[in-house]
Amino acid sequence: DVVMTQSPLSLPVTLGQPASISCRSSQSLVYSDGNTYLNWFQQRPGQSPRRLIYKVSNRDSGVPDRFSGSGSGTDFTLKISRVEAEDVGVYYCMQDTHWPPTFGGGTRVEIK
Amino acid sequence: EVQLVESGGGLVKPGGSLRLSCAASGFTFSNAWMSWVRQAPGKGLEWVGRIKSKTDGGTADYAAPVKGRFTISRDDSKNTLYLQMNSLKSEDTAVYYCTRDLDGGPTRWGQGTLVTVSS
Numbered sequence: 001d002v003v004m005t006q007s008p009l010s011l012p013v014t015l016g017q018p019a020s021i022s023c024r025s026s027q028s029l030v031y032s033d034g035n036t037y038l039n040w041f042q043q044r045p046g047q048s049p050r051r052l053i054y055k056v057s058n059r060d061s062g063v064p065d066r067f068s069g070s071g072s073g074t075d076f077t078l079k080i081s082r083v084e085a086e087d088v089g090v091y092y093c094m095q096d097t098h099w100p101p102t103f104g105g106g107t108r109v110e111i112k
Numbered sequence: 113e114v115q116l117v118e119s120g121g122g123l124v125k126p127g128g129s130l131r132l133s134c135a136a137s138g139f140t141f142s143n144a145w146m147s148w149v150r151q152a153p154g155k156g157l158e159w160v161g162r163i164k165s166k167t168d169g170g171t172a173d174y175a176a177p178v179k180g181r182f183t184i185s186r187d188d189s190k191n192t193l194y195l196q197m198n199s200l201k202s203e204d205t206a207v208y209y210c211t212r213d214l215d216g217g218p219t220r221w222g223q224g225t226l227v228t229v230s231s
Binding site for chain 2: 035037039041048049050051054055058060092094096097099100101102103104105106
């Protein structure tokens with residue numbers, strides 16, 4: 001299985017400041033169709049996960065533009081340009097290029 | 113609005129069985145690929161399995177820990193997804209989420225249903 005490694009495990013941030021989460025895969029996530037199926041999810045406390053980003057850099061409907069995704073191959077990043085209080089939670093990357101789909105271990109974002 | 117509502121969770125003894133349901137609305141269910149994802153208490157997310165639309169073959173694939181014990185099925189006439197879980201183990205204890213998959217991943221998630229396997 002493809003191993004997804006996220007860092008850091010915990011990310012204390014100041015309101016209004018940027019935040020960045022890294023996700024590395026054990027194999028290239030480029031699929032035979034040329035797409036890279038790398039997703040980012042947010043799970044607020046007590047809630048179901050919500051997808052923020054698909055195919056590396058595409059925001060899902062309703063996702064604020066302060067969230068952005070980038071990367072290629074095996075190295076990916078989720079950035080929050082200015083953290084707001086509602087961004088507290090755990091963030092997961094997930095690959096759907098290779099079977100089975102696998103998730104990173106999660107990064108907990110908290111306010112300093 | 114897309115809605116996914118899971119039901120059927122509960123307490124079951126090791127070795128027992130349980131069937132989860134997921135009622136879908138707000139989209140064309142018959143065209144959708146659907147998945148089950150679980151989350152053990154205080155832990156991360158784990159893929160359980162996925163079923164394709166009948167147009168794309170209707171087949172299901174499973175993660176190794178559940179293969180041979182769990183079965184995913186769908187009833188497109190009822191807009192409902194199912195997860196039949198047999199030979200349950202304590203390590204199957206988790207919240208089980210139903211998801212609609214689109215653009216290479218789960219775009220919508222239900223609220224989840226808790227399955228507890230304990231004697």
